[in-house]
Amino acid sequence: MTFETWLRADRLPHIWCSGCSNGTILNCTLTAVDDLGLDPDRTVFVGGIGCSSRSVGYVATDSLHTTHGRALAFATGVKLADPTLNVLVFTGDGDLAAIGGNHFIHSCRRNIDLTVVCMNNLIYGMTGGQGSPTTPPGALSTTTPYGASEPAFDLAQLAVAAGANYVARWTSYHVRELERAIRAGIETPGLSFIEVRASCPTNYGRRNRLRDVTDQIEIFRTRSMLKAKYDRLVAAGSPVPPDAIVVGEFVRRANPVMGVPP
């Protein structure tokens, strides 16, 4: 893979803060599409609004940077109008699970052939650190100054329940696993959802005792638990650490799909 094949050199430097993992996740995604030999001229990246969605502007393919929460609805139109295109979506926890929640569940239900990479940093980063639907209970943000009081969404489980054919969760620490998951997602017909736990030292970390860039990465390294192990513990009735990040493949199935060439 060459830098020029997939990135717009004239758009760099990017807008992300130091310690943000969005660049790592973008890199993993581009490695995956390159490994699979996708044609950049036949590949479209679609994003909504937020730090994560800005990724699409750095990719040197046709790219559609849309309105807040609506990336999946725009991507649905692109994919149905020309099913021969490879369509990938970059989104974040606020974009996908709050304002775009309806489009998320219906895209999974339709099982439309899109690959969705969600950079879940547990916070609204671009607007300065407000609580999102994945902010853990008790976490501090500018709109939860006394600690988040609402339960958090489990995005991967939501995608499984809503019907996506491929669902995985990794963190920005697990770069090889993430590349493989995105490859598997692209190769699996239907909706593929890859949730990536992402770091945001600027707007999440500094209010939640994770000020140093390495602190969040260390959590990803030490608290991640493979789905298989998690399932074994649950089946055996053994205790599971409440702050475990369950990673791995949640589902891979071949249910009927939408948006593939006839």
Next chain:
Amino acid sequence: MTRLDFMQGNVASAEGAIAAGCRFFGGYPITPSTEIAERMAARLPRVGGTFIQMEDEIASIAAVIGASWTGMKAMTATSGPGFSLMLENLGFAVMTETPLVVVDIQRGGPSTGQPTMSSQGDMLQCRYGSHGDIATIALAPASVQEMYDLTVKAFNLAERFRCPAFVMADEIVGHMRERIEIPGSVEVAKRRPLEPGRLPFAAGPDLVPGFPSFGRGYRVHVTGLTHDERGYPATNDEAVHAALVERLVTKVESSRREIADYEVMNPDADVVIVCYGAPARTVLQLAAEQAGPPVGVLRFRVVWPFPEHALGEFPNAEAFIVPEQNMGQLAREIERHTSLPVVPVPKLGGDLHTPGELARVVEEVRRR
């Protein structure tokens, strides 16, 4: 070969869309527009097109914009509440210069209002509903025939100016059944591709850039952010923002004479009724049957950009009477362009004005 038929206005609009080359419809059921979606669901798969019922109107217009970027002609249909939901993404379509057509079968509002009753309450929403400054192309059919003809025309204008075009119909013309002549073929504007060597958002003298469809190697970046001619965000650059928004507005507004489409009757009249959409049917009946001095009629088929020069077609005019199924939305625009008295004749509730009601207003205005 021209074919005679008898059909509903909404169905005629769907047929016009297909004749104009529309091959993608994304929509959501809403009275009184649903028959358009139903017709497209039945017809599009048979002509190689795609129909999808989305989860709401926000998603519908988003999918239409996405489809249009693959180079396909695309549309949706809705009514007031759905149109309100679409506004943010319609602003996106203006900003990204995405050709598409929205058919709005207007019903009584505000809010859920009167789902099955006619209205012209969205005429300002389509003009001014988006945040930021926009120009609007809006057509107003007054018959089943015009539901067909003006839907075709809307697609051609959307392509010509690279922007959304609105068919601002109403429940009466949408649900009415009439005789219609379906032409054997219609004039269809093709999407003009981006010229080689030109930046994707750099326009020539006509202010409309060629279209870099997805999947053809242009590798274009499309964003609703303020962008430069490469399509790259330039959100803090005052000059780039001003030049972009001025071009988006001017490309339409400076062509108002080209876009204008109106009908003039009795140009020597002293009193002129200005109308569009279903209320025009009453006006035409009055003009045909009225005893006494003839009343002038100016009927707009294109409402936006407002063809202000058309008011000059009546050199002897002393007053303009404006019957609308709203509280005077277009009347206010007419006031901006004339020093003569403008008399709005609002009609709320869903029924048309009667010829007698309008005749009384004409008499009253003449007595003044």
